[in-house]
Amino acid sequence: AAGKDPLEGQRHCCSIAQLHEHYSLGYPDLDELQKNPQPLIFDIEVLKVEAPGSYQQDPWAMTDEEKLQAVPLIHKEGNELYRQGKGQEAAAKYYDAIACLKNLQMKEQPGSPDWIELDQKITPLLLNYCQCKLQCEEYYEVLDHCSSILNKYEDNVKAYFKRGKAHAAVWNVAEAQADFAKVLALDPSLRPVVSKELRSLEARLREKDAEDKIRFKGIFSQ
Numbered sequence: 001a002a003g004k005d006p007l008e009g010q011r012h013c014c015s016i017a018q019l020h021e022h023y024s025l026g027y028p029d030l031d032e033l034q035k036n037p038q039p040l041i042f043d044i045e046v047l048k049v050e051a052p053g054s055y056q057q058d059p060w061a062m063t064d065e066e067k068l069q070a071v072p073l074i075h076k077e078g079n080e081l082y083r084q085g086k087g088q089e090a091a092a093k094y095y096d097a098i099a100c101l102k103n104l105q106m107k108e109q110p111g112s113p114d115w116i117e118l119d120q121k122i123t124p125l126l127l128n129y130c131q132c133k134l135q136c137e138e139y140y141e142v143l144d145h146c147s148s149i150l151n152k153y154e155d156n157v158k159a160y161f162k163r164g165k166a167h168a169a170v171w172n173v174a175e176a177q178a179d180f181a182k183v184l185a186l187d188p189s190l191r192p193v194v195s196k197e198l199r200s201l202e203a204r205l206r207e208k209d210a211e212d213k214i215r216f217k218g219i220f221s222q
Helices: 015-022 028-035 064-083 087-105 113-135 139-152 157-169 173-186 188-215
Strands: none
Touching: 015 028, 064 087, 064 113, 087 113, 113 139, 113 157, 139 157, 157 173, 157 188, 173 188
16 A cells, blocks of 8 residues: 555555555555446457467466477477577577476476486577577576586587687686587587687687777876
């Protein structure tokens, strides 16, 4: 109620109890509505009509079977959006697919065969999600998710590579170099790709050093 201490009584109550205790909700129109209730009338406007089978339910509204069937379709939609350069939209699709599998995983005993099977389906989707976040320059989210993957799967090359790129982007130089070194240890065939990333990091470091020298030139002689 307007003007009342929100912590008074340390509890919430319905409007009837509020009126009983304070004689007002703090708004005359709401007081009047409580005294003389009126039926609610809803106006519903049809925005569009979709063909049968084309409507995609939200994960929370699906059955377990529907979730499993939806995941590959959502994954495919995410891949197509990513190919079109729509990183944010693709990330949303991967997130929906992950949500479906996470919901199913919550019903399994952690570490059980069914739980592990679902987790192995989640991992590539999460890596795709991280790739989108790299494209959108949301590096700290990439660091969190890739680290969570590597806590369970220490030999996941893609997670090390994406985390290395994210570390490099936020100037965690030693961490980036360590992740790229791990990539080479696990898959030496990726040396050309890793070398390109390390050269890019070294070039950015030289550029940053040059900018710092200009910025701080003469600062100690003033």
